[in-house]
Amino acid sequence: MRDRQASAPADVAVPVGAPPPVAEIGAEPGPPADAGGQVALRLDRLTKVYPGASRPAVDGLDLTVPRGELVALVGPSGCGKTTTLKMINRLVEPTSGTVWLDGVDVRSLPVHELRRGIGYVIQQAGLFPHRKVRDNIATVPRLLGWPRRRIDDRVHELAELLDLDPDLLDRYPAALSGGQQQRVGVARALAADPPVLLMDEPYSAVDPIVRARLQDELMALQRRVHKTIVLVTHDIDEAIKLADRIAVLNVGGVLEQVGPPEDLLREPATDFVADFLGEDRGIKRLSLLRVGSAALRRGPVVGTAASADEARQVMAREGTDWVVVCAGDRLRGWVGADELDRVATVADAEPRRFAAVVRADTTLRSALDVIVTSRSRVAVVVDDPHAGAAGASPDARYLGILTLDDLAEGVTG
Amino acid sequence: MTAPLAAAEPLVRWDWVRDHTDDITAALWEHLHLTAVSVAVGFAISLVLALVAVRWRWTYEPLAGVCSVLYAIPSLALFGVLVAIPFFGLGFRTSLVALVSYTLLILLRNIVAGLDGVPPAAREAADAMGYERWRRLLQVDLPLAVPAIVAGLRIATVTTVGLVTVTALVGMGGFGDLINDGLSRDFPTPIVVGTVLSVALAVALDVLFVGLEWLITPWARARGAAAGGSGRAEVAT
Amino acid sequence: MSGALGDMWDYLRSSEAWSGRNGLPALAWAHLRVSAVAVLVAAAVAIPAGVLLGHVKRGALLAVSVVNIGRAVPSFAVLALLLPFSLRYGFGLGFWPTIVALVLLAVPPIFTNTYTGVRDVPADAVEAAQGMGMRGGELVRRVELPVALPLVLTGLRVSAVQVVATATLGALVGYRNLGTLIVTGFTSPNKGRMLAGAVAVALLALAVDAIFALAARLLVPWRRKPGRWADAAVAGPDGGAAPAAP
Numbered sequence A: 001m002r003d004r005q006a007s008a009p010a011d012v013a014v015p016v017g018a019p020p021p022v023a024e025i026g027a028e029p030g031p032p033a034d035a036g037g038q039v040a041l042r043l044d045r046l047t048k049v050y051p052g053a054s055r056p057a058v059d060g061l062d063l064t065v066p067r068g069e070l071v072a073l074v075g076p077s078g079c080g081k082t083t084t085l086k087m088i089n090r091l092v093e094p095t096s097g098t099v100w101l102d103g104v105d106v107r108s109l110p111v112h113e114l115r116r117g118i119g120y121v122i123q124q125a126g127l128f129p130h131r132k133v134r135d136n137i138a139t140v141p142r143l144l145g146w147p148r149r150r151i152d153d154r155v156h157e158l159a160e161l162l163d164l165d166p167d168l169l170d171r172y173p174a175a176l177s178g179g180q181q182q183r184v185g186v187a188r189a190l191a192a193d194p195p196v197l198l199m200d201e202p203y204s205a206v207d208p209i210v211r212a213r214l215q216d217e218l219m220a221l222q223r224r225v226h227k228t229i230v231l232v233t234h235d236i237d238e239a240i241k242l243a244d245r246i247a248v249l250n251v252g253g254v255l256e257q258v259g260p261p262e263d264l265l266r267e268p269a270t271d272f273v274a275d276f277l278g279e280d281r282g283i284k285r286l287s288l289l290r291v292g293s294a295a296l297r298r299g300p301v302v303g304t305a306a307s308a309d310e311a312r313q314v315m316a317r318e319g320t321d322w323v324v325v326c327a328g329d330r331l332r333g334w335v336g337a338d339e340l341d342r343v344a345t346v347a348d349a350e351p352r353r354f355a356a357v358v359r360a361d362t363t364l365r366s367a368l369d370v371i372v373t374s375r376s377r378v379a380v381v382v383d384d385p386h387a388g389a390a391g392a393s394p395d396a397r398y399l400g401i402l403t404l405d406d407l408a409e410g411v412t413g
Numbered sequence B: 001m002t003a004p005l006a007a008a009e010p011l012v013r014w015d016w017v018r019d020h021t022d023d024i025t026a027a028l029w030e031h032l033h034l035t036a037v038s039v040a041v042g043f044a045i046s047l048v049l050a051l052v053a054v055r056w057r058w059t060y061e062p063l064a065g066v067c068s069v070l071y072a073i074p075s076l077a078l079f080g081v082l083v084a085i086p087f088f089g090l091g092f093r094t095s096l097v098a099l100v101s102y103t104l105l106i107l108l109r110n111i112v113a114g115l116d117g118v119p120p121a122a123r124e125a126a127d128a129m130g131y132e133r134w135r136r137l138l139q140v141d142l143p144l145a146v147p148a149i150v151a152g153l154r155i156a157t158v159t160t161v162g163l164v165t166v167t168a169l170v171g172m173g174g175f176g177d178l179i180n181d182g183l184s185r186d187f188p189t190p191i192v193v194g195t196v197l198s199v200a201l202a203v204a205l206d207v208l209f210v211g212l213e214w215l216i217t218p219w220a221r222a223r224g225a226a227a228g229g230s231g232r233a234e235v236a237t
Numbered sequence C: 001m002s003g004a005l006g007d008m009w010d011y012l013r014s015s016e017a018w019s020g021r022n023g024l025p026a027l028a029w030a031h032l033r034v035s036a037v038a039v040l041v042a043a044a045v046a047i048p049a050g051v052l053l054g055h056v057k058r059g060a061l062l063a064v065s066v067v068n069i070g071r072a073v074p075s076f077a078v079l080a081l082l083l084p085f086s087l088r089y090g091f092g093l094g095f096w097p098t099i100v101a102l103v104l105l106a107v108p109p110i111f112t113n114t115y116t117g118v119r120d121v122p123a124d125a126v127e128a129a130q131g132m133g134m135r136g137g138e139l140v141r142r143v144e145l146p147v148a149l150p151l152v153l154t155g156l157r158v159s160a161v162q163v164v165a166t167a168t169l170g171a172l173v174g175y176r177n178l179g180t181l182i183v184t185g186f187t188s189p190n191k192g193r194m195l196a197g198a199v200a201v202a203l204l205a206l207a208v209d210a211i212f213a214l215a216a217r218l219l220v221p222w223r224r225k226p227g228r229w230a231d232a233a234v235a236g237p238d239g240g241a242a243p244a245a246p
């Protein structure tokens, strides 16, 4: 394990494909059947009773984490999320039960070696205040005795991967913003390219805007490096956004439900899970779907040269009182029925810009938000990386339209 | 012990100072030597005590208690006791034991406070990344405790410089010998010279430590006052 | 050593030890008297000054300087310097030089602890008090001083212990106290008196320390809960212990 992770560059660390279905709960004791196979991490009846505590912090937890997946642990404060995470890298020793890492009982490894092979990211980043950013990132490679050249190369590689300005490398952590510190924390955890990453509320100490950006970065990063990640959060939206699967814990470390976000949102197994997901469960499901994956309607489209009559026919066919105007496949704007009276072609009516513009990779939830805040009932979908609140660029490619009815179907369908 | 001072006697006779530069230099070296050895020995002992106290928490109270008792014994009384023991007698050993015993409480408290002040997140991160216990101590805990440790060293050193003047009574006094000499001859010049030089030495060593701390804690400079430093008022305990 | 212990035992059993102006009771009383006066005078100077500067949150540099210089000036040297002047201006041997040296010793810890304690009263507590209409003196009396009290008491305690220990040096300039037993013992082959004097001073210092610890416990009940009192006395990274001991 050490050799492979030490030599593999970040983005080819672990071979992945679509993870095949995995047995949800391993009830039988003993090593997992597929040691070294698709299951990276398995918690087997993991229990922790802190000395002097009357009830367990974690109670008989079974959980399987497939290789290359991000599993989010969510639950109310004090339900044992952190405890569970720390039992994986043995910062906390379980009272009973076993953690299997690649089919190996973690207790059979020397604790320092185990930890050097598992990345760990915590809320306040936990950077060493007395070391420059570059030395913080180099911590584990140094512990592993990498040659200096290789460490330098790796530090720069990570700085690039995490979008850290090279100037920052020679600063001390005190001179970084919260978001930058958190990125350095992630870089440090990834430094020796560990196959497994544990993250404990990594983004709860930064403001919502930075948090959203860091989450996006993590998703982009994960698409490249395919780590096996256990992420603790009590932000259910963060879990829905990032996780392949979500495990909901109840107080006392009892597992209530585990599964892909869609499954949880569609069919919460217990009232507790339903409560925890919140009353706007349906709306939350929208954040799992992208505009491009919904069947886009072509909508009432006419060319710039279309006559007023042609435009009226299209409106009648589509049941609208407006048309989309395109030049070829480029979006020009829209024209309303009452503007057609005085003109020969729609181009003469000077098409107006859409108030609501979304992209194919926008989530349905954001699309709903865009539509509602623009006070229209429809958003235009374009293929334009810069589309956003300011609208689309003049030659954005037109993909279709999205109406409130389409969104409603996304929730119920 | 003393006779009324001749009214005409000036505070400082500069010709005496000129004639005794050798004595003054010798006193300076003796003063420095005693201070350096005492603080070094005291630091070594308190570092060990502090590590024990941090590792086994329950030992802290008893250890600090013993050091408090040592601290509360007046130097003169300690000299009195030690001089009576043949192994110590008059001279270096007695001075050293007394001086070291006064540094222990100050240093122990500051080292422990420094180690306790290491940010828990940094400590947890170090553990999670696979530091062995000793390596974490050397590479994370102790460096981060440096400001507190240096604060303790400053107080201990300045205190020791002052105390060395008293060790003149057991025959090893640095500038204290000058003071003692002046006192017994009713002659103010050596008293003034000894006092001024003793204060100057204390201030110089204090400044030296401030500079040392500045040198070895570059991270504390990263964000000015936010990182703390030597400028804050000190709280006596 | 055992010889000296035996001598001490003999001394303690003699009537000389318990009566007359060289007896332990008389010397201990003189010792306590000079110490108490010194601490009271120091407190009368240092506490108002510390409160005032702490209240207006100015003078950090002054505070640091007072402590550092105070710590650097050896009490022994002060005594030696003052003696000739005391004689020249008719204050005589002993008491007055001793008092001055001890006051100088006692001021820094009381002053800094008061200053820091008042200055560092949580801003929200001060604002809440101001919101309730408290101003100036009332704010100091009803909020800042009570909150700073633990630190002030710690400063007094440190000063008192040092003063008791250092008063011993007064014997060198002719102020008769427990130190006299020690000083005369240096030159005597019989170490019994010296040892008795040393033990007596140490016990006295520890007793004063214990009394102040107890007083703090009684006067500051709200500080008792979280952990040990002794630890409340530990200053932050910059703090540490006290200025020049004897």
Ligand SMILES: Nc1ncnc2c1ncn2[C@@H]1O[C@H](COP(=O)(O)OP(=O)(O)OP(=O)(O)O)[C@@H](O)[C@H]1O
Binding pocket: A050, A051, A053, A057, A076, A077, A078, A079, A080, A081, A082, A083, A084, A234
């Ligand atoms: N070191 C410890 N000693 C004793 N009890 C502990 C310890 N750490 C945690 N606990 C207890 O175990 C339970 C679970 O704590 P844990 O930190 O795992 O919760 P969490 O789910 O991470 O909560 P949060 O969301 O607030 O971080 C809590 O009741 C907590 O008080």
Ligand SMILES: [Mg+2]
Binding pocket: A081, A082, A083, A200
């Ligand atoms: Mg937690």
